[in-house]
Amino acid sequence: MPEFFNDYPLNKLNTFGLPVKAKYFTKPKTEEELIDSINRIKQMGLPMLVLGGGSNILFTRDYAGVVLQPSITGIEEIENTSDYIALSVGAGEVWDNLVEYAVQRGLGGIENLSNIPGSVGASPIQNIGAYGVEAKETILQVMGFNLETMSRVVWKNEECQFGYRDSIFKRELKGKVVITNVIYRLSKHPKFVTHYGNIEHELAKMGETTLINIRKAVINIRNSKLPDPNKLGNAGSFFKNPIVHMDLLHELKKRYDRVPSYPIDDKSVKIPAGWLIEQSGWKGKRLGNAGVHENQALVLVNHGGATGVEILNIAEQIRSSVQNRFNVMLEMEVNVV
């Protein structure tokens, strides 16, 4: 049975750096330890929160239950064909270590997702994505444990109901499962995706287009654009980019010279939430110790000493500003606890 720590500080386990505590904290390292921990939590009659790296979570108060951090590690090759390799990876592995491992082995599919903080176990939860690639493109299966039935479950890719920053784990199964392993299928003949953002521009400085160089390019771009949570607490994009009806885009084009948009289908387009927030006057704004990043309006930051409630408060104010100005209700990407 893994140890249960009492009054455990979570300030280093959430990238907003909020000084909250868990009534209990435990870190099972094997599936057996996980099952033992879950049984014990059930006996204690306390609520449970599964935590990965805490890079997509906003704590608004201390957690009055057990925070369980699945720490099952390991990268195991389970299939090797002439085209691909399937890897079963423990939920507790650091996501970016997996990307580095894949790139070093010449396996393609996740290189554009370099430098995304957090754990492997969380990668299917919101179907992490960046630079034209989403985790769902390489996830074969998600394996985990159903807390209600206390049974092992395997979700095939199509059963995960993946969408843009979305999956069944963020909706129907939220709080009901613990993911223990994820199986990825990585290609031996990767197709490079370089048309997004400044990747091509960065690559041009490096010479050849290789997995290693794409990874370097993505890391360089991300480091130049996104605040480092170790220096300025944040959880990356706070809101999802809204998908709106084409009519709204036509309306906006009458009012603004340039409205960035990405077509989804004949009737709908995605508009960057950061643009809507910036046009609503929030970029770089600060309310007490919480604020909106000066270069990335989509990123809310803890300037030091903010509480989760302060950050949530600024998020709510942004939502109502954007709603009043554009009649678009922003949806939070970050999980509020």
Ligand SMILES: Cc1cc2nc3c(=O)[nH]c(=O)nc-3n(C[C@H](O)[C@H](O)[C@H](O)COP(=O)(O)OP(=O)(O)OC[C@H]3O[C@@H](n4cnc5c(N)ncnc54)[C@H](O)[C@@H]3O)c2cc1C
């Ligand atoms: C600087 C920065 C940049 C970012 N950039 C991106 C980006 O480009 N693209 C992107 O998609 N995201 C991005 N994110 C968000 C974040 O990194 C991802 O969502 C990541 O997958 C979260 O992983 P985590 O382990 O930290 O999850 P946590 O924050 O610990 O948890 C997130 C949610 O998943 C649940 N969860 C975690 N692990 C498990 C498990 N094993 N079983 C069941 N439930 C679980 C938690 O209960 C919670 O609801 C960024 C964040 C930061 C701070």
